[in-house]
Amino acid sequence: MRVLITGGAGFIGAHLTRALLARGDSVAILDNLSTGNFNNIREFTPHPNFAFAVDDLSNALVLDRLASSADAIVHLAAAVGVFVVVERPTETIETNVLGTHAVLAAARRYRCRTLIASTSEVYGKGIKVPFSEDDDIVLGPSIRSRWCYAASKLLDEFLGLAAYREFELPVTVVRFFNTVGPGQTGRYGMVVPRFVRQALHHEPITVYGDGEQSRCFCHVHDTVRALLALLEQPQQTAGEVFNIGSNHEVTINQLAATVIERTDSASTIQHVPYSEAYAPGFEDMRRRVPDTTKIGKAVGWQAQKSLEQIIDDVVRHEAEGAGA
Numbered sequence: 001m002r003v004l005i006t007g008g009a010g011f012i013g014a015h016l017t018r019a020l021l022a023r024g025d026s027v028a029i030l031d032n033l034s035t036g037n038f039n040n041i042r043e044f045t046p047h048p049n050f051a052f053a054v055d056d057l058s059n060a061l062v063l064d065r066l067a068s069s070a071d072a073i074v075h076l077a078a079a080v081g082v083f084v085v086v087e088r089p090t091e092t093i094e095t096n097v098l099g100t101h102a103v104l105a106a107a108r109r110y111r112c113r114t115l116i117a118s119t120s121e122v123y124g125k126g127i128k129v130p131f132s133e134d135d136d137i138v139l140g141p142s143i144r145s146r147w148c149y150a151a152s153k154l155l156d157e158f159l160g161l162a163a164y165r166e167f168e169l170p171v172t173v174v175r176f177f178n179t180v181g182p183g184q185t186g187r188y189g190m191v192v193p194r195f196v197r198q199a200l201h202h203e204p205i206t207v208y209g210d211g212e213q214s215r216c217f218c219h220v221h222d223t224v225r226a227l228l229a230l231l232e233q234p235q236q237t238a239g240e241v242f243n244i245g246s247n248h249e250v251t252i253n254q255l256a257a258t259v260i261e262r263t264d265s266a267s268t269i270q271h272v273p274y275s276e277a278y279a280p281g282f283e284d285m286r287r288r289v290p291d292t293t294k295i296g297k298a299v300g301w302q303a304q305k306s307l308e309q310i311i312d313d314v315v316r317h318e319a320e321g322a323g324a
């Protein structure tokens with residue numbers, strides 16, 4: 001299969017690229033390196049089945065050329081990380097909505113199998129545990145810029161599903177829950193690489209709020225397995241939305257304690273009020289647990305790696321000095 005990965009120089013994209021090349025597929029990457037990093041893909045550049053272009057999705061000529069020789073497009077390019085979203089809402093909305101619009105136009109031209117990455121953020125302020133794909137969605141008010149991320153990704157989902165219904169384009173939407181593993185940067189707020197780095201430096205672990213908020217952390221290797229399985233089953237999965245995430249729920253306090261234990265660190269836990277950590281008015285999700293029954297039934301996938309395995313992999317990567 002020839003796969004175009006938008007945002008392929010990002011954390012998930014680089015892991016997906018490695019897996020596709022390893023099994024003999026061809027990969028082309030389009031990434032403007034805004035939050036992606038060329039170092040993530042440098043190792044692939046000598047590979048005969050690998051190509052990349054550093055550019056925006058708004059460069060229609062480049063996107064067209066890459067899509068014209070792709071069987072499938074995995075659209076990962078998006079504004080990511082709460083810091084970017086809260087500080088640069090215009091860029092967030094434009095990157096997400098206009099980018100997905102451009103990708104779908106190119107995919108329609110060449111009838112590419114298309115996976116669109118969305119996010120558990122679209123579940124918004126919902127308090128249901130776990131979140132299922134057909135749950136109603138409750139977002140916060142538009143005066144809080146945090147919600148522009150969820151709203152823009154939701155619009156991406158609508159665009160993708162509309163392309164399936166109206167033009168029979170084989171589009172599948174995936175909602176990533178917290179995805180972690182080696183190579184993720186902590187620069188945009190992601191908690192696991194931040195905690196691991198703090199622990200390795202024996203600095204205080206900065207837990208935001210009371211730390212009793214919880215998340216389910218999925219190893220990126222599990223996430224990549226899910227993407228490969230979905231790519232291969234367009235019949236069962238086109239026109240559908242799938243959660244991808246782990247079912248193992250931990251509080252952020254528990255995460256901090258586990259990171260300290262696995263690194264044998266002298267770090268202490270420091271609780272930082274949300275008002276200091278984020279812009280005023282920021283609203284954190286209390287719990288975020290995926291219902292993964294649907295993807296389990298469709299392609300037989302479930303997350304396998306434990307939190308300890310995830311932390312150990314991230315520690316190994318950071319200790320090698322490879323973290324950015």
Ligand code: UDP
Binds near residue numbers: 082190191194206207
């Ligand atoms: N968090 C934290 N300390 C940090 C970074 C994040 O306590 O240095 C918290 C954050 O407030 C949230 C959880 O960890 O409750 C997960 O944050 P992340 O940004 O990784 O993902 P998301 O908020 O999108 O679930």
